[in-house]
Amino acid sequence: MKNYQKLEDGVLVKLEKETSGDPQYVKLRVVSDKIIQVMATPVEKFSEEPSLMVVDNKKGKTDWEFRENGKTLVLNTKDLRVEVGATTGDVTFYDKSGKVLLQENNKGNQDFAPVTLGNTQSYRLQKAFNVTPEEAFYGLGQHQTGLMNYRGWQVDLTQYNSVAVVPFMVSSKNYGILWDNNSITKFGDVRPYQPLSKLKLYGKDQQPGGLTATYAFDPKAGKAPIVRKETNINYEFLENQKDFPQGYKLEGGLMTWEGFIESDATGEHRFEMPSSGYVKVWVDNKLLLDRWREAWNPGMSVFKAPLQKGQKHAFKIEWNPDGGVSYLAFRYLTPQTGQDLNKIAFSSEAGDRMDYYFVYGKNLDEVIAGYRHLTGAAQVMPKWAMGFWQSRERYKTQQELLDVVKEFRKRKIPLDNIVQDWSYWKEDQWGSQEFDETRFPDPQGMINELHNQHKTQIMISTWPKFYEGIEAYKQFDQKGLLYKTSINEQIRDWIGKGYVSTFYDAFNPEGRRMFWNLINEKLYKMGIDAWWQDASEPDILSNSSIEHRKALMNPTYLGPADKYFNAYVLQHNKGIYEGQRGTNPNDRVFILTRSAFGGLQRYGAATWSGDIASTFEELGRQIPAGLNFSLSGLPYWTTDIGGFFVENKYDRGPMTPEAQEEWRELNTRWYQYGTFTPLYRSHGQYPFREVFNIAPEDHKAYQSIVYYNKLRYRLMPYIYSLTGQVYHQHGTIMRPLVMDFGADKNVLNISDQFMFGPSLLVNPVHEAKATSRKLYLPANSGWYNLYDGSYQKGGKQITAAAPYERMPLFVKEGSILPFGPDLQYALEKPAETITLYVYGGKDASFTLYEDENTNYNYEQGKFASIPITYNEASKTLTVGKRQGEFNGMLQNRTFNVVFVQPTKGKPLQFDLKPDATITYSGAAKSVKLK
Known part of the structure; x- marks a missing residue:
């Protein structure tokens, strides 16, 4: 007797439960050629509670095929092959060439662990995946630990002042997972962080039993410090403020924890530290953290250090709370080993079903388009908001x-x-x-x-x-x-x-x-x-x-x-x-x-x-x-x-x-x-x-x-x-380099450069008194300095000038940048004259978009676009036929063209004599550039 049922939009598989935490049913739904929904439940019937995140996952019909291949059930779409084990429920995603994109790892922790929430029964949920060694992981909202690539780290998805949670992860292999769960969730290495006390601890005197903790009072108090052995540091929340030594006042105080730590594992240990006030951390006399955060609003820091099993490592924390109430905690994770190095997981506190969407694309723009297909389009913001x-x-x-x-x-x-x-x-x-x-x-x-x-x-x-x-x-x-x-x-x-x-x-x-x-x-x-x-x-x-x-x-x-x-x-x-x-x-x-x-x-x-x-x-x-x-x-x-x-x-x-x-x-x-x-x-x-x-x-x-x-x-x-x-087009304005240059492996971990739209490479200066900064020019493109028009090839790290008044800005070869008039506010006047800076060396294109600026008529097609293209071989710029119309649309305008070439740089200067002028009334016009 077969244990599956082919559905109109997927397949339902009934599994033999070996433990109470196993799923009883796994369901796969084909949402589109590039999106597959995977659901699992430990009981006879799936919860029918509607998603808060996903608004419509049934848009249109998608052609797909289903076949049984021994103990494997196979779903094929135009872009994906998805296999599910008929007896195990394991799901594997392949591209059309047969290359594995992502594979569930259902061995290990229970998928479903019952929890009681007041009078309600629910489940803790966990799902692990096998991933490839070179993959990088991004997304998941806004986290302020300084990490770009989350590979090897744990990401805590808990809403907090300065942490914004979006349970959507994207991979450098051009897929994403939308984890459809509303509860507090962990991603990545989801093992629980360990308290300091799980390490062997020694005081300054190298005697075991704890670090030497010194609570120095404000010097004006004239009190001797409190010194004692401690095995834990946990002043993370309001409730922990009572745990300070009796009679100790934080205002004006200084605390240190000193001594040695010893682990039972060898390798890179990862540390997590919520903190406010001034805090410094040293391991083996190397300063790993030095930051200040306002006393009333702690922020999270993560850092890592190599430890040798059975070896003492010098350790010190220095904390000036900088206020009458302040927060600090310290915890760690031992190194991942073996298969865990190539495993990621989602782990959620509560839910009635496991529910996630696998979203695939040729590039990360397509992956983000898939996310918005599921969760809704982002509107055009009113022009004044920009x-x-x-x-x-x-x-x-x-x-x-x-x-x-x-x-x-x-x-x-x-x-x-x-x-x-x-x-x-x-x-x-x-x-x-x-x-x-x-x-x-x-x-x-x-x-x-x-x-x-x-x-x-x-x-x-x-x-x-x-x-x-x-x-x-x-x-x-x-x-x-x-x-x-x-x-x-x-x-x-x-x-x-x-x-x-x-x-x-x-x-x-x-x-x-x-x-x-x-x-x-x-x-x-x-x-x-x-x-x-x-x-x-x-x-x-x-x-x-x-x-x-x-x-x-x-x-x-x-x-x-x-x-x-x-x-x-x-x-x-x-x-x-x-x-x-x-x-x-x-x-x-x-x-x-x-x-x-x-x-x-x-x-x-x-x-x-x-x-x-x-x-x-x-x-x-x-x-x-x-x-x-x-x-x-x-x-x-x-x-x-x-x-x-x-x-x-x-x-x-x-x-x-x-x-x-x-x-x-x-x-x-x-x-x-x-x-x-x-x-x-x-x-x-x-x-x-x-x-x-x-x-x-x-x-x-x-x-x-x-x-x-x-x-x-x-x-x-x-x-x-x-x-x-x-x-x-489901576009993205602020673009990590992995979006446009993902084939260049040098960009996977770059955290402080990005593209602003398709053309501008932005390189913020974030060190005091810096007058230059190192940056990477991505490969397979040339780059123009925006300010003076000078050109150099990509695929290399450079030291760029960054005088006080200027941040290094570069323009990608093969770009068209439209500049409008000098304005005092966005709607002051229409852009009757636009200066087009054309950066040659490669073909280029840009589509100028306009609508009614403050209403939703664009949703009904009231907008216009002007395609602008440059052909490098013929050195021809074409301002194409205007598509669409809207009330109040500017019928005529002038394009002043400034042509910048690798051998002929030109500065960004709006009174520069144009190389060509196009008078435009909506019909296509071309000019040759020299």
Whole structure:
């Protein structure tokens, strides 16, 4: 009797269960030629709960074939061959040439381990895969450990301030796995991290039993340090603050752990360290970590060191907590061995079925297109959103905000958006979404002035948080739409005397409708243009333990928080997007949110990297964080230019001249980098972040920041065309080098260079006082220096000049870069004259995209594209026939062409005499270039 059933769209296999953790059924579904869904269940029937991430996996019919080959069942599509063991349930994916792409490894830990969540039964889930030795792994959202390639590491998929979770991994072999699970998940090497105590520990005196821990008090206290032997370091959460030695005060203190560590394994050990304050770690007298993070918001670091089995290794941690409450923990993993070196896994805390999608493509763009096929397209952002955003924590009055906008306009520094951060309400009215009239006497008048007089948009912060007892709280509470644990525990926040608060349940459709109705009535009707969704992890109580965080959002409308922990941000933003589109279908939604999840891109949402530190080291970590975010299929991302929170030397009293110059340099380098992220936005705590508050006009910091601002606006035809590609071709704006140069194995681990669109190679400078930087020019292309037009071949590492005022920027050979007019804001005037810089040496093409800028008519075909091509052999540039049309479309324009060749460099200069001029009215025109 056969144990499988061929279905209309796949196959269902019944397995013999050997243990309770084995699957009983495995189901494969053909979603498309390149996408296969794999599901497994340990019980008789699959859970029918709909996915929160995947919106429609049944688009269209796909031709596929099925056959039985002994104990193997084979599914063939145009692009894939997929085999499933009829008795084992193991699934293997092959390309059409028969090469293995990915293979399930079902030996080892149980796939399903029963767990009880309150009154609900569920399962812990784990699935392992065999992979090839040379593979690299990316994506998974935004993580700030500085890693680009996650090979050999564990990635913790837990939503947190500055960690954004997207359970979509992509491989350098051009496939991805969308892990359809909403709970806390681990990826990669999913073995549990071990506490320090699992190593053999010796004190400074080399005696066994623990490290020598020294808790030195603030020198002003005049107290002798507390010295003792310790075997563990775990001050990770609020709950652990009670574990410090009795009577020890962190403020002004310094802690060290010194001695020797000994492992029972030989090889590269990996260490994980959440920390705040100043921390340094040495192994064998080598400094492995040296960072600062604000005391109230720890960040994760990972590093590695080789240890020899049975050998003592000198070890030291030095920690200055830099505050009255601070966080630190330390743990490790022994080396992977044998087959585990070529194994990855996903492991999730809770779920009723195993469910993942294998997504294949000829390149990573196709893999990301497959992800969006499953989870929804990313919209074209409103054109103004691609301009410059000015923000600050925070503008405290209406006048302060207006004065900043006026200063930008007076100085003729381009600006599109001003941001009103939190606490514009009365101190005890968080969640009211109402302006405090003593500080904002006429918010309607303010918004009207911004729109009509200053031509700027305004974004406003609206948390999903409510103070106990306010009117909005009562309305949500009456309908049972609030999480009540924090109310029952009377947890107070940090504002004024401290107020008790909670969040609404965004999993409840009624909760989402009520939240939109609240911000619509109080804010959107006044003309607010964009929504800032802070703390959307949800961060109900910062730095609480994970178990407590789950308790604080329990139960959700859908069930236990354990099962849905990571998906809050998706549901919260869904309500705002659907609410605004329902209220005003002609107005493009723009949401900036501090978290992410699979499918977020379909809700008009972008993500920023959270409350990060203002240091060069943190700037360096932003680059791989953003690149992996892009590889997760979410195209719109940004950081707080300048970092959010600053060291005392910058904001406690007048800065020393040295600190001030360091501050200016840090901001200059961050602005340079931020110009070439998908969204260009400055934000942070004091010192104020406006360029005119950073440095005077005659300072090179000011001049550099304004130069790149104006360059961003000149590039608007290029940038807005990229946003068009995001929707129409599932494009990606901020592109890790592996996307365009994956065949060049040198790029697999490059974490601090990227392509901005198809043409610009961006090389941020993230070291203090650097005037040059090493970078790699990818192979199989030549490269032009953007500034002077000089040319060199790729496939080599170079040391590029990086003077204070400039970041190294290169243009790929065979590129067409369109530059528009000088602008003060994105919609100031149409690009009637476009300067086309054509970089010869290879054929080139670019498609100029335009639409109505702020509405959704492009979804109904109201847009136009102009294909522009260059043929190297004939040296001919062709501006092709315009395709499509829309209301208000520019009918005629001029293209001034500047031709740059390997032997004839030309500088980026907008008053340069063009090599050719094309007067264009929509019909194709060609010119020969010399």
